[in-house]
Every structure is written in C-alpha cells, then in structure tokens.
Amino acid sequence: MEERLADRLQQIKKLLHAEQLKLTPQREATLRVLLENQEAHLSAEEVFMLVKHKAPDIGLATVYRTLELLVDLRIIEKLNFGDGVARYEFRERDQPHHHHHLICLDCGKVSEIEDLLGDLERSIETRHRFRIVDHRVSFLGYCRECQEKTKTEGTALPSVAKDR
Known part of the structure; x- marks a missing residue:
C-alpha cells in the first residue's frame, strides 16, 4: 500500500509541476489523507481533522484551498450528496x-x-x-x-x- 501511495504522490507531484505548482508539505499531508481514506468520501472538515495529525500547524483554510486546487486540476472530484456537505474522492485524470x-x-x-x-x-x-x-x-x-x-x-x- 505504501508503495502505491508513493507512486500516486509522485504522479500528482508531476501534475503539479506541469502546472508550475509545488507539492508543499501541507498539500502532501492533505493528499496522503485523501489517499489513505479513498473509500471514505471525506468532507473538508474530516480531511482537516485527519491532516492535523500529520501537520499540526495546518489551518482549515489551507485544507480548503488545497482541496479546491486539486478539484481544479481534476485530481479529485467534489461531490454533493444532497445533505449540504461537500465530499471528495479521487478521479482518474481525463476519464x-x-x-x-x-x-x-x-x-x-x-x-x-x-x-x-x-x-x-x-x-x-x-x-x-x-x-x-x-x-x-x-x-x-x-x-x-x-x-x-x-x-x-x-x-x-x-x-x-x-x-x-
């Protein structure tokens, strides 16, 4: 699992670099949480609570910005299940x-x-x-x-x- 996670992080890092963006420690911590919990359809607040264990200094606004960036880059998808809570999941690029x-x-x-x-x-x-x-x-x-x-x-x- 750790090898697949590292491979996926490397792919995402290349995508970020192609957009002239960096994989900051905060972005990496957010991505790791999303990768480790792919089946969970986490909300931004749930991502934030889990990221705090990896990067205690991270703020909620940083997690929100990271999630929106990943949505814009089509790395993750923002889902709405009708309960007023946005959730996130990975999507295969251009699929x-x-x-x-x-x-x-x-x-x-x-x-x-x-x-x-x-x-x-x-x-x-x-x-x-x-x-x-x-x-x-x-x-x-x-x-x-x-x-x-x-x-x-x-x-x-x-x-x-x-x-x-």
Missing part, C-alpha cells in the same frame, strides 16, 4: 466517472457501485447527438446495517413515496 453511490439516509454511509449506464449513455448520445463526458447517479435509501438495526429495535424506517 469519465465509472461508479455510482448508494447513500444511506439514516447513518449517512456512502457506498460505491459500478457504472451500469454505458448502454444508456451511448443511446442518449446517438439519439440526441449529445456528447456525454460524465454523469453522476446517487441512490438514496437505507443500508443493510440500518435496516437490521430497525428490525431489532422494532422501529420502522421512514418510507419514501414512489411513483409507480
């Missing part, structure tokens, strides 16, 4: 987004599932003569753990109206 998210409305857990929309995208592009470069899909519901918890507690999860 379309290849997964979707399952968002638990009870505990807030975010899980990833593979992209199932390739055929639909091609159909839309052909039918509407529209070049799709990316898409985002989030499914809202209740994770297995929250469903089990409500069964054992004898409570019910709120239902969502469905037009069917």
Whole structure:
C-alpha cells in the first residue's frame, strides 16, 4: 500500500509541476489523507481533522484551498450528496466517472457501485447527438446495517413515496 501511495504522490507531484505548482508539505499531508481514506468520501472538515495529525500547524483554510486546487486540476472530484456537505474522492485524470453511490439516509454511509449506464449513455448520445463526458447517479435509501438495526429495535424506517 505504501508503495502505491508513493507512486500516486509522485504522479500528482508531476501534475503539479506541469502546472508550475509545488507539492508543499501541507498539500502532501492533505493528499496522503485523501489517499489513505479513498473509500471514505471525506468532507473538508474530516480531511482537516485527519491532516492535523500529520501537520499540526495546518489551518482549515489551507485544507480548503488545497482541496479546491486539486478539484481544479481534476485530481479529485467534489461531490454533493444532497445533505449540504461537500465530499471528495479521487478521479482518474481525463476519464469519465465509472461508479455510482448508494447513500444511506439514516447513518449517512456512502457506498460505491459500478457504472451500469454505458448502454444508456451511448443511446442518449446517438439519439440526441449529445456528447456525454460524465454523469453522476446517487441512490438514496437505507443500508443493510440500518435496516437490521430497525428490525431489532422494532422501529420502522421512514418510507419514501414512489411513483409507480
């Protein structure tokens, strides 16, 4: 894992240098936190709290600026799951987004599932003569753990109206 992390940091360092930017210690600490927690979809505040362990003198504004720079350089993507909190995840440079998210409305857990929309995208592009470069899909519901918890507690999860 440490070798993959070092390789990814080296790739990002090259991207920064290509933009005539440096991999400062603060940027490196922020990147390390993001790389070590890729599956977590961390918010800026969560990144900040984890970065403080690596770089105690770093400020929240520096983390925000670093995250926005990484978004601008298309190294990471800023995601909004409808709860007013921006979260971040790595994206492959110049590649379309290849997964979707399952968002638990009870505990807030975010899980990833593979992209199932390739055929639909091609159909839309052909039918509407529209070049799709990316898409985002989030499914809202209740994770297995929250469903089990409500069964054992004898409570019910709120239902969502469905037009069917």
